[in-house]
Amino acid sequence: MRLVLLGAPGSGKGTQATRLRDHYRVPHISTGDLLRAAVKVGTPLGLQAKAVMEAGALVSDDIVLAMLEERLSQGDTGGGYVLDGYPRNLAQANSLDALLARLGQSVERAIQLDVDTELLIARIAGRAKAEGRADDNPESVRKRLQVYEEQTAPVIEFYRHQQKLTAVDGVGSMEAVFERVVEALDSRYA
Ligand code: B4P
Numbered sequence: 001m002r003l004v005l006l007g008a009p010g011s012g013k014g015t016q017a018t019r020l021r022d023h024y025r026v027p028h029i030s031t032g033d034l035l036r037a038a039v040k041v042g043t044p045l046g047l048q049a050k051a052v053m054e055a056g057a058l059v060s061d062d063i064v065l066a067m068l069e070e071r072l073s074q075g076d077t078g079g080g081y082v083l084d085g086y087p088r089n090l091a092q093a094n095s096l097d098a099l100l101a102r103l104g105q106s107v108e109r110a111i112q113l114d115v116d117t118e119l120l121i122a123r124i125a126g127r128a129k130a131e132g133r134a135d136d137n138p139e140s141v142r143k144r145l146q147v148y149e150e151q152t153a154p155v156i157e158f159y160r161h162q163q164k165l166t167a168v169d170g171v172g173s174m175e176a177v178f179e180r181v182v183e184a185l186d187s188r189y190a
Pocket of ligand 1: 012016084126135175
């Protein structure tokens with residue numbers, strides 16, 4: 001299964017991706033996690049990405065694509081993967097199609113987690129308290145939501161046009177949302 005998870009910040013992409021990884025036994029590839037790891041280690045790429053992420057903006061397409069390409073070349077991706085946080089704009093969606101075509105692959109399915117803005121803000125505020133992530137402050141969150149509307153929302157249309165998109169209600173308990181996602185995927189793969 002080669003799956004793309006789409007949704008605004010706080011919609012539950014990372015949360016659902018780890019569950020999907022365990023359920024379908026495929027790796028979870030999060031560009032946010034890859035970037036945070038590079039920041040933590042202090043690689044040149046991480047140093048470049050740090051300020052951009054803290055401001056809630058998108059890291060440059062070239063950097064993220066190179067990182068993703070490197071991750072997809074690892075040996076555990078033959079049976080598929082859950083992509084979380086990529087693509088985030090139309091250029092990335094086109095780059096992903098081109099990259100996968102070179103590997104003889106394609107995205108099979110895109111799931112969009114649908115959550116209204118007030119709840120997104122409340123969830124991220126909860127995480128800010130619990131984890132203190134650098135980009136979970138109110139100013140960065142406003143910026144991330146704006147970037148989502150302007151740059152990532154068109155990606156939903158990209159996959160709708162390819163007839164790969166299923167929108168799933170992302171409101172409810174983590175377990176309830178997970179069951180909806182699995183139902184949407186299994187009805188397609190049955
Ligand atoms: P990400 O790491 O992708 O962060 P995110 O969009 O905020 O979503 P995340 O997956 O962490 O949160 P989730 O919705 O699961 O990106 C961070 C930054 O990295 C970006 O701003 C950008 O700078 C950079 N970046 C990443 N990818 C990039 C790319 N492709 N190109 C350029 N830049 C890139 O969950 C949020 C909270 O909600 C959690 O606390 C969770 O516990 C809670 N929650 C989830 N589901 C819930 C539920 N059902 N009920 C209650 N709470 C729930």
